[in-house]
Amino acid sequence: MAKKSGGDWRCVYALDQRRRPVSGSSKELAEAIRHGADLRIYTEFFHDEHINTASTEHELIREVADFRVTYLLESRWTAGIVTLRLPISLPEGFGPRPSMSFFLYNEDGLQGIARPHLDRSRATGKPGPSHIKDHKEMPKYHELENWDEGTNAPSSSFFYEFDVFRFLVNEGWEEVFAHTGDGTVESGSLEALVEGFARGREVKVSVRGLCADMEAPHTGIGHEVFIQTGSCYYYSERKQFIAGSHPVVRVRPAIPLQYMSKGWDFGWLMLRTDGLVVRWLVDPYTLQFQKSQSRHSIRWFVR
Structure with missing residues:
Protein backbone atom coordinates (compact mmCIF):
# COMPACT_ATOMS: atom_id res chain seq x y z
CA MET A 1 0.00 0.00 0.00
CA ALA A 2 1.71 3.15 -1.19
CA LYS A 3 1.83 6.04 1.23
CA LYS A 4 -0.01 9.12 0.01
CA SER A 5 1.81 12.40 0.06
CA GLY A 6 -0.27 14.87 1.99
CA GLY A 7 -0.64 17.70 4.41
CA ASP A 8 -2.05 20.15 1.88
CA TRP A 9 -5.60 20.53 0.64
CA ARG A 10 -6.37 20.48 -3.06
CA CYS A 11 -9.52 20.87 -5.14
CA VAL A 12 -10.29 17.69 -7.09
CA TYR A 13 -13.78 18.58 -8.29
CA ALA A 14 -15.86 21.73 -8.71
CA LEU A 15 -19.44 22.58 -9.69
CA ASP A 16 -21.01 25.84 -10.81
CA GLN A 17 -24.24 27.44 -9.55
CA ARG A 18 -26.31 24.99 -11.58
CA ARG A 19 -24.31 22.08 -10.16
CA ARG A 20 -22.56 21.42 -13.46
CA PRO A 21 -18.94 20.17 -13.37
CA VAL A 22 -16.43 22.90 -14.19
CA SER A 23 -13.14 21.27 -13.18
CA GLY A 24 -11.75 17.97 -11.95
CA SER A 25 -13.94 14.89 -11.88
CA SER A 26 -16.19 12.90 -9.58
CA LYS A 27 -13.97 9.88 -10.27
CA GLU A 28 -10.96 11.69 -8.87
CA LEU A 29 -12.99 12.67 -5.81
CA ALA A 30 -14.15 9.08 -5.27
CA GLU A 31 -10.60 7.78 -5.63
CA ALA A 32 -9.34 10.23 -3.00
CA ILE A 33 -12.10 9.25 -0.56
CA ARG A 34 -11.42 5.55 -1.23
CA HIS A 35 -7.87 6.11 0.02
CA GLY A 36 -9.06 7.79 3.22
CA ALA A 37 -8.84 11.45 2.22
CA ASP A 38 -10.48 14.06 4.43
CA LEU A 39 -13.17 16.18 2.77
CA ARG A 40 -14.01 19.86 3.00
CA ILE A 41 -16.34 21.76 0.68
CA TYR A 42 -15.90 25.42 -0.24
CA THR A 43 -18.96 27.47 -1.26
CA GLU A 44 -19.82 31.12 -1.89
CA PHE A 45 -23.08 32.99 -1.30
CA PHE A 46 -24.39 36.46 -0.44
CA HIS A 47 -25.58 37.54 3.00
CA ASP A 48 -28.88 39.04 1.79
CA GLU A 49 -29.68 36.00 -0.37
CA HIS A 50 -28.95 33.21 2.09
CA ILE A 51 -28.53 34.45 5.67
CA ASN A 52 -30.94 37.37 6.09
CA THR A 53 -33.18 38.00 3.09
CA ALA A 54 -34.52 41.19 4.70
CA SER A 55 -31.04 42.69 4.79
CA THR A 56 -29.73 45.28 2.34
CA GLU A 57 -26.16 44.04 2.79
CA HIS A 58 -25.17 42.31 -0.44
CA GLU A 59 -21.92 40.98 0.98
CA LEU A 60 -20.15 37.91 -0.36
CA ILE A 61 -19.59 35.16 2.21
CA ARG A 62 -17.07 32.38 1.62
CA GLU A 63 -17.55 29.16 3.60
CA VAL A 64 -15.53 25.99 4.06
CA ALA A 65 -17.37 23.16 5.83
CA ASP A 66 -15.63 20.16 7.38
CA PHE A 67 -17.23 16.80 6.50
CA ARG A 68 -15.90 14.48 9.19
CA VAL A 69 -17.85 11.45 7.97
CA THR A 70 -17.64 10.44 4.32
CA TYR A 71 -19.47 7.76 2.33
CA LEU A 72 -18.34 5.89 -0.75
CA LEU A 73 -21.37 4.20 -2.32
CA GLU A 74 -21.04 1.42 -4.90
CA SER A 75 -17.33 2.32 -5.08
CA ARG A 76 -18.15 5.39 -7.20
CA TRP A 77 -20.43 7.92 -5.46
CA THR A 78 -19.22 10.31 -2.76
CA ALA A 79 -21.17 12.00 0.01
CA GLY A 80 -20.08 13.73 3.21
CA ILE A 81 -21.75 14.69 6.49
CA VAL A 82 -20.93 17.50 8.92
CA THR A 83 -21.00 15.89 12.37
CA LEU A 84 -19.73 18.50 14.85
CA ARG A 85 -21.79 21.60 14.08
CA LEU A 86 -24.49 23.33 16.10
CA PRO A 87 -26.73 25.83 14.25
CA ILE A 88 -24.85 29.07 13.56
CA SER A 89 -26.80 32.33 13.19
CA LEU A 90 -24.44 34.53 11.19
CA PRO A 91 -22.88 36.84 12.15
CA GLU A 92 -24.16 37.08 15.74
CA GLY A 93 -23.95 33.62 17.29
CA PHE A 94 -26.04 30.47 17.50
CA GLY A 95 -29.57 29.53 16.45
CA PRO A 96 -32.67 29.60 18.69
CA ARG A 97 -32.71 25.92 19.77
CA PRO A 98 -29.82 23.64 20.75
CA SER A 99 -29.50 20.95 18.12
CA MET A 100 -27.00 19.27 15.85
CA SER A 101 -26.74 20.45 12.24
CA PHE A 102 -25.98 17.28 10.30
CA PHE A 103 -25.55 18.81 6.85
CA LEU A 104 -25.17 16.24 4.06
CA TYR A 105 -23.65 17.03 0.65
CA ASN A 106 -23.53 14.72 -2.36
CA GLU A 107 -21.01 14.94 -5.17
CA ASP A 108 -23.70 16.38 -7.48
CA GLY A 109 -24.46 19.26 -5.09
CA LEU A 110 -27.65 17.72 -3.67
CA GLN A 111 -27.81 18.65 0.00
CA GLY A 112 -29.68 17.64 3.11
CA ILE A 113 -30.03 18.57 6.76
CA ALA A 114 -31.00 16.46 9.77
CA ARG A 115 -31.48 18.34 13.01
CA PRO A 116 -31.85 16.32 16.22
CA HIS A 117 -32.93 18.81 18.88
CA LEU A 118 -31.16 18.51 22.21
CA ASP A 119 -33.50 20.45 24.52
CA ARG A 120 -36.11 17.67 24.95
CA SER A 121 -39.03 19.94 24.08
CA ARG A 122 -42.34 18.17 23.55
CA ALA A 123 -42.90 17.07 19.95
CA THR A 124 -45.82 18.67 18.11
CA GLY A 125 -45.77 16.43 15.04
CA LYS A 126 -45.43 12.80 14.00
CA PRO A 127 -42.82 11.10 11.80
CA GLY A 128 -43.63 11.06 8.11
CA PRO A 129 -43.78 13.30 5.03
CA SER A 130 -44.19 17.00 5.75
CA HIS A 131 -45.28 19.97 3.67
CA ILE A 132 -42.61 21.10 1.20
CA LYS A 133 -42.03 24.82 1.65
CA ASP A 134 -41.56 27.08 -1.37
CA HIS A 135 -39.09 29.48 0.33
CA LYS A 136 -40.19 32.38 -1.89
CA GLU A 137 -38.10 34.76 0.21
CA MET A 138 -34.98 32.76 -0.75
CA PRO A 139 -35.22 32.02 -4.50
CA LYS A 140 -31.92 30.12 -4.64
CA TYR A 141 -33.11 27.60 -2.02
CA HIS A 142 -35.01 24.63 -3.46
CA GLU A 143 -36.53 22.20 -0.97
CA LEU A 144 -37.19 18.80 -2.54
CA GLU A 145 -38.35 16.69 0.41
CA ASN A 146 -39.34 17.51 3.97
CA TRP A 147 -39.68 14.97 6.76
CA ASP A 148 -40.85 14.77 10.37
CA GLU A 149 -41.78 18.42 10.91
CA GLY A 150 -42.65 19.05 14.56
CA THR A 151 -40.77 15.99 15.83
CA ASN A 152 -37.46 16.02 17.65
CA ALA A 153 -35.65 15.04 14.43
CA PRO A 154 -36.78 17.00 11.35
CA SER A 155 -34.86 16.49 8.13
CA SER A 156 -35.05 17.58 4.51
CA SER A 157 -33.39 17.31 1.12
CA PHE A 158 -32.69 20.44 -0.90
CA PHE A 159 -30.19 22.25 -3.02
CA TYR A 160 -29.01 25.82 -2.69
CA GLU A 161 -27.59 27.57 -5.72
CA PHE A 162 -24.19 28.37 -4.28
CA ASP A 163 -22.08 30.37 -6.71
CA VAL A 164 -19.47 27.61 -6.61
CA PHE A 165 -18.90 24.21 -5.01
CA ARG A 166 -15.29 23.11 -4.55
CA PHE A 167 -14.57 19.63 -3.20
CA LEU A 168 -11.27 19.84 -1.31
CA VAL A 169 -9.36 16.78 -0.11
CA ASN A 170 -6.38 16.12 2.12
CA GLU A 171 -4.69 12.87 1.16
CA GLY A 172 -2.24 12.53 4.04
Whole structure:
Protein backbone atom coordinates (compact mmCIF):
# COMPACT_ATOMS: atom_id res chain seq x y z
CA MET A 1 0.00 0.00 0.00
CA ALA A 2 1.71 3.15 -1.19
CA LYS A 3 1.83 6.04 1.23
CA LYS A 4 -0.01 9.12 0.01
CA SER A 5 1.81 12.40 0.06
CA GLY A 6 -0.27 14.87 1.99
CA GLY A 7 -0.64 17.70 4.41
CA ASP A 8 -2.05 20.15 1.88
CA TRP A 9 -5.60 20.53 0.64
CA ARG A 10 -6.37 20.48 -3.06
CA CYS A 11 -9.52 20.87 -5.14
CA VAL A 12 -10.29 17.69 -7.09
CA TYR A 13 -13.78 18.58 -8.29
CA ALA A 14 -15.86 21.73 -8.71
CA LEU A 15 -19.44 22.58 -9.69
CA ASP A 16 -21.01 25.84 -10.81
CA GLN A 17 -24.24 27.44 -9.55
CA ARG A 18 -26.31 24.99 -11.58
CA ARG A 19 -24.31 22.08 -10.16
CA ARG A 20 -22.56 21.42 -13.46
CA PRO A 21 -18.94 20.17 -13.37
CA VAL A 22 -16.43 22.90 -14.19
CA SER A 23 -13.14 21.27 -13.18
CA GLY A 24 -11.75 17.97 -11.95
CA SER A 25 -13.94 14.89 -11.88
CA SER A 26 -16.19 12.90 -9.58
CA LYS A 27 -13.97 9.88 -10.27
CA GLU A 28 -10.96 11.69 -8.87
CA LEU A 29 -12.99 12.67 -5.81
CA ALA A 30 -14.15 9.08 -5.27
CA GLU A 31 -10.60 7.78 -5.63
CA ALA A 32 -9.34 10.23 -3.00
CA ILE A 33 -12.10 9.25 -0.56
CA ARG A 34 -11.42 5.55 -1.23
CA HIS A 35 -7.87 6.11 0.02
CA GLY A 36 -9.06 7.79 3.22
CA ALA A 37 -8.84 11.45 2.22
CA ASP A 38 -10.48 14.06 4.43
CA LEU A 39 -13.17 16.18 2.77
CA ARG A 40 -14.01 19.86 3.00
CA ILE A 41 -16.34 21.76 0.68
CA TYR A 42 -15.90 25.42 -0.24
CA THR A 43 -18.96 27.47 -1.26
CA GLU A 44 -19.82 31.12 -1.89
CA PHE A 45 -23.08 32.99 -1.30
CA PHE A 46 -24.39 36.46 -0.44
CA HIS A 47 -25.58 37.54 3.00
CA ASP A 48 -28.88 39.04 1.79
CA GLU A 49 -29.68 36.00 -0.37
CA HIS A 50 -28.95 33.21 2.09
CA ILE A 51 -28.53 34.45 5.67
CA ASN A 52 -30.94 37.37 6.09
CA THR A 53 -33.18 38.00 3.09
CA ALA A 54 -34.52 41.19 4.70
CA SER A 55 -31.04 42.69 4.79
CA THR A 56 -29.73 45.28 2.34
CA GLU A 57 -26.16 44.04 2.79
CA HIS A 58 -25.17 42.31 -0.44
CA GLU A 59 -21.92 40.98 0.98
CA LEU A 60 -20.15 37.91 -0.36
CA ILE A 61 -19.59 35.16 2.21
CA ARG A 62 -17.07 32.38 1.62
CA GLU A 63 -17.55 29.16 3.60
CA VAL A 64 -15.53 25.99 4.06
CA ALA A 65 -17.37 23.16 5.83
CA ASP A 66 -15.63 20.16 7.38
CA PHE A 67 -17.23 16.80 6.50
CA ARG A 68 -15.90 14.48 9.19
CA VAL A 69 -17.85 11.45 7.97
CA THR A 70 -17.64 10.44 4.32
CA TYR A 71 -19.47 7.76 2.33
CA LEU A 72 -18.34 5.89 -0.75
CA LEU A 73 -21.37 4.20 -2.32
CA GLU A 74 -21.04 1.42 -4.90
CA SER A 75 -17.33 2.32 -5.08
CA ARG A 76 -18.15 5.39 -7.20
CA TRP A 77 -20.43 7.92 -5.46
CA THR A 78 -19.22 10.31 -2.76
CA ALA A 79 -21.17 12.00 0.01
CA GLY A 80 -20.08 13.73 3.21
CA ILE A 81 -21.75 14.69 6.49
CA VAL A 82 -20.93 17.50 8.92
CA THR A 83 -21.00 15.89 12.37
CA LEU A 84 -19.73 18.50 14.85
CA ARG A 85 -21.79 21.60 14.08
CA LEU A 86 -24.49 23.33 16.10
CA PRO A 87 -26.73 25.83 14.25
CA ILE A 88 -24.85 29.07 13.56
CA SER A 89 -26.80 32.33 13.19
CA LEU A 90 -24.44 34.53 11.19
CA PRO A 91 -22.88 36.84 12.15
CA GLU A 92 -24.16 37.08 15.74
CA GLY A 93 -23.95 33.62 17.29
CA PHE A 94 -26.04 30.47 17.50
CA GLY A 95 -29.57 29.53 16.45
CA PRO A 96 -32.67 29.60 18.69
CA ARG A 97 -32.71 25.92 19.77
CA PRO A 98 -29.82 23.64 20.75
CA SER A 99 -29.50 20.95 18.12
CA MET A 100 -27.00 19.27 15.85
CA SER A 101 -26.74 20.45 12.24
CA PHE A 102 -25.98 17.28 10.30
CA PHE A 103 -25.55 18.81 6.85
CA LEU A 104 -25.17 16.24 4.06
CA TYR A 105 -23.65 17.03 0.65
CA ASN A 106 -23.53 14.72 -2.36
CA GLU A 107 -21.01 14.94 -5.17
CA ASP A 108 -23.70 16.38 -7.48
CA GLY A 109 -24.46 19.26 -5.09
CA LEU A 110 -27.65 17.72 -3.67
CA GLN A 111 -27.81 18.65 0.00
CA GLY A 112 -29.68 17.64 3.11
CA ILE A 113 -30.03 18.57 6.76
CA ALA A 114 -31.00 16.46 9.77
CA ARG A 115 -31.48 18.34 13.01
CA PRO A 116 -31.85 16.32 16.22
CA HIS A 117 -32.93 18.81 18.88
CA LEU A 118 -31.16 18.51 22.21
CA ASP A 119 -33.50 20.45 24.52
CA ARG A 120 -36.11 17.67 24.95
CA SER A 121 -39.03 19.94 24.08
CA ARG A 122 -42.34 18.17 23.55
CA ALA A 123 -42.90 17.07 19.95
CA THR A 124 -45.82 18.67 18.11
CA GLY A 125 -45.77 16.43 15.04
CA LYS A 126 -45.43 12.80 14.00
CA PRO A 127 -42.82 11.10 11.80
CA GLY A 128 -43.63 11.06 8.11
CA PRO A 129 -43.78 13.30 5.03
CA SER A 130 -44.19 17.00 5.75
CA HIS A 131 -45.28 19.97 3.67
CA ILE A 132 -42.61 21.10 1.20
CA LYS A 133 -42.03 24.82 1.65
CA ASP A 134 -41.56 27.08 -1.37
CA HIS A 135 -39.09 29.48 0.33
CA LYS A 136 -40.19 32.38 -1.89
CA GLU A 137 -38.10 34.76 0.21
CA MET A 138 -34.98 32.76 -0.75
CA PRO A 139 -35.22 32.02 -4.50
CA LYS A 140 -31.92 30.12 -4.64
CA TYR A 141 -33.11 27.60 -2.02
CA HIS A 142 -35.01 24.63 -3.46
CA GLU A 143 -36.53 22.20 -0.97
CA LEU A 144 -37.19 18.80 -2.54
CA GLU A 145 -38.35 16.69 0.41
CA ASN A 146 -39.34 17.51 3.97
CA TRP A 147 -39.68 14.97 6.76
CA ASP A 148 -40.85 14.77 10.37
CA GLU A 149 -41.78 18.42 10.91
CA GLY A 150 -42.65 19.05 14.56
CA THR A 151 -40.77 15.99 15.83
CA ASN A 152 -37.46 16.02 17.65
CA ALA A 153 -35.65 15.04 14.43
CA PRO A 154 -36.78 17.00 11.35
CA SER A 155 -34.86 16.49 8.13
CA SER A 156 -35.05 17.58 4.51
CA SER A 157 -33.39 17.31 1.12
CA PHE A 158 -32.69 20.44 -0.90
CA PHE A 159 -30.19 22.25 -3.02
CA TYR A 160 -29.01 25.82 -2.69
CA GLU A 161 -27.59 27.57 -5.72
CA PHE A 162 -24.19 28.37 -4.28
CA ASP A 163 -22.08 30.37 -6.71
CA VAL A 164 -19.47 27.61 -6.61
CA PHE A 165 -18.90 24.21 -5.01
CA ARG A 166 -15.29 23.11 -4.55
CA PHE A 167 -14.57 19.63 -3.20
CA LEU A 168 -11.27 19.84 -1.31
CA VAL A 169 -9.36 16.78 -0.11
CA ASN A 170 -6.38 16.12 2.12
CA GLU A 171 -4.69 12.87 1.16
CA GLY A 172 -2.24 12.53 4.04
CA TRP A 173 -3.61 9.17 5.19
CA GLU A 174 -1.78 5.87 4.71
CA GLU A 175 -3.69 2.58 4.65
CA VAL A 176 -1.72 0.11 6.77
CA PHE A 177 -4.11 -2.74 7.59
CA ALA A 178 -7.31 -4.30 6.28
CA HIS A 179 -9.30 -7.32 7.45
CA THR A 180 -12.65 -9.04 7.02
CA GLY A 181 -15.50 -9.16 9.50
CA ASP A 182 -14.01 -12.23 11.17
CA GLY A 183 -10.57 -10.67 11.45
CA THR A 184 -8.96 -12.44 8.48
CA VAL A 185 -6.14 -10.27 7.17
CA GLU A 186 -6.70 -8.93 3.65
CA SER A 187 -3.70 -6.62 3.33
CA GLY A 188 -1.09 -4.79 5.36
CA SER A 189 -0.30 -5.77 8.93
CA LEU A 190 -1.46 -5.21 12.47
CA GLU A 191 2.15 -4.42 13.36
CA ALA A 192 2.18 -1.44 10.99
CA LEU A 193 -1.01 -0.09 12.58
CA VAL A 194 0.37 -0.52 16.09
CA GLU A 195 3.68 1.07 15.16
CA GLY A 196 1.96 4.13 13.72
CA PHE A 197 -0.41 4.51 16.67
CA ALA A 198 2.48 4.19 19.16
CA ARG A 199 4.27 7.05 17.38
CA GLY A 200 1.25 9.27 17.96
CA ARG A 201 -0.17 9.10 14.45
CA GLU A 202 -3.90 9.67 14.03
CA VAL A 203 -6.09 6.70 13.13
CA LYS A 204 -8.99 6.57 10.70
CA VAL A 205 -11.22 3.67 9.65
CA SER A 206 -13.34 2.64 6.72
CA VAL A 207 -16.20 0.35 7.77
CA ARG A 208 -17.84 -1.64 5.00
CA GLY A 209 -21.61 -2.11 5.26
CA LEU A 210 -22.03 -0.10 8.46
CA CYS A 211 -25.59 0.93 7.51
CA ALA A 212 -26.72 -2.38 6.00
CA ASP A 213 -29.28 -2.91 8.77
CA MET A 214 -31.03 0.30 7.66
CA GLU A 215 -31.53 -0.80 4.06
CA ALA A 216 -34.79 -1.87 2.52
CA PRO A 217 -34.93 -5.62 1.76
CA HIS A 218 -33.05 -6.78 -1.34
CA THR A 219 -31.43 -3.41 -2.06
CA GLY A 220 -27.92 -4.15 -0.87
CA ILE A 221 -26.16 -0.95 -1.89
CA GLY A 222 -22.45 -1.42 -1.31
CA HIS A 223 -20.99 1.28 0.89
CA GLU A 224 -18.02 2.23 3.02
CA VAL A 225 -18.21 4.78 5.82
CA PHE A 226 -15.02 6.65 6.74
CA ILE A 227 -14.65 7.92 10.32
CA GLN A 228 -11.74 9.30 12.28
CA THR A 229 -11.08 7.76 15.69
CA GLY A 230 -10.04 9.25 19.02
CA SER A 231 -8.63 7.11 21.80
CA CYS A 232 -6.99 3.86 20.67
CA TYR A 233 -5.75 0.85 22.65
CA TYR A 234 -3.54 -2.15 21.95
CA TYR A 235 -3.72 -5.39 23.94
CA SER A 236 -0.15 -6.57 23.54
CA GLU A 237 -0.65 -10.22 24.54
CA ARG A 238 -3.88 -10.97 22.68
CA LYS A 239 -2.66 -8.85 19.72
CA GLN A 240 -5.85 -6.86 19.43
CA PHE A 241 -6.22 -3.20 18.48
CA ILE A 242 -9.28 -1.23 19.62
CA ALA A 243 -10.42 2.27 18.66
CA GLY A 244 -13.20 4.58 19.77
CA SER A 245 -14.68 6.61 16.93
CA HIS A 246 -15.59 10.25 16.63
CA PRO A 247 -19.36 10.83 16.16
CA VAL A 248 -20.87 9.08 13.16
CA VAL A 249 -24.14 9.78 11.34
CA ARG A 250 -25.66 6.73 9.68
CA VAL A 251 -27.99 7.17 6.70
CA ARG A 252 -29.93 4.54 4.78
CA PRO A 253 -27.69 3.79 1.76
CA ALA A 254 -28.88 5.24 -1.54
CA ILE A 255 -27.53 7.13 -4.54
CA PRO A 256 -27.77 10.01 -3.99
CA LEU A 257 -27.57 9.81 -0.20
CA GLN A 258 -30.65 11.45 1.34
CA TYR A 259 -32.32 11.80 4.71
CA MET A 260 -35.82 10.40 5.11
CA SER A 261 -38.18 9.62 7.96
CA LYS A 262 -36.74 6.90 10.22
CA GLY A 263 -33.84 6.56 7.79
CA TRP A 264 -30.95 7.90 9.87
CA ASP A 265 -29.42 7.90 13.33
CA PHE A 266 -26.16 8.90 14.99
CA GLY A 267 -23.78 7.76 17.69
CA TRP A 268 -20.36 6.33 18.39
CA LEU A 269 -18.49 3.12 17.58
CA MET A 270 -15.91 0.91 19.25
CA LEU A 271 -13.96 -0.99 16.59
CA ARG A 272 -11.66 -4.00 16.96
CA THR A 273 -9.24 -5.66 14.59
CA ASP A 274 -11.14 -8.95 14.85
CA GLY A 275 -13.97 -7.25 12.92
CA LEU A 276 -16.26 -6.54 15.86
CA VAL A 277 -17.98 -3.14 15.86
CA VAL A 278 -19.88 -2.18 19.00
CA ARG A 279 -22.40 0.61 18.38
CA TRP A 280 -23.87 3.05 20.89
CA LEU A 281 -26.49 4.74 18.76
CA VAL A 282 -29.00 7.48 19.47
CA ASP A 283 -32.61 7.40 18.33
CA PRO A 284 -32.90 11.01 17.12
CA TYR A 285 -36.65 11.13 17.83
CA THR A 286 -36.32 10.22 21.52
CA LEU A 287 -32.60 10.81 22.24
CA GLN A 288 -32.54 7.33 23.78
CA PHE A 289 -29.23 5.45 23.50
CA GLN A 290 -29.12 1.80 22.47
CA LYS A 291 -26.14 -0.57 22.31
CA SER A 292 -25.72 -3.15 19.56
CA GLN A 293 -22.94 -4.89 17.71
CA SER A 294 -22.12 -6.26 14.29
CA ARG A 295 -19.13 -7.46 12.31
CA HIS A 296 -17.58 -5.65 9.37
CA SER A 297 -14.62 -5.54 7.07
CA ILE A 298 -12.47 -2.62 8.21
CA ARG A 299 -9.60 -0.73 6.63
CA TRP A 300 -7.27 1.16 8.96
CA PHE A 301 -5.39 4.35 8.05
CA VAL A 302 -2.77 6.38 9.93
CA ARG A 303 -1.51 9.93 9.48
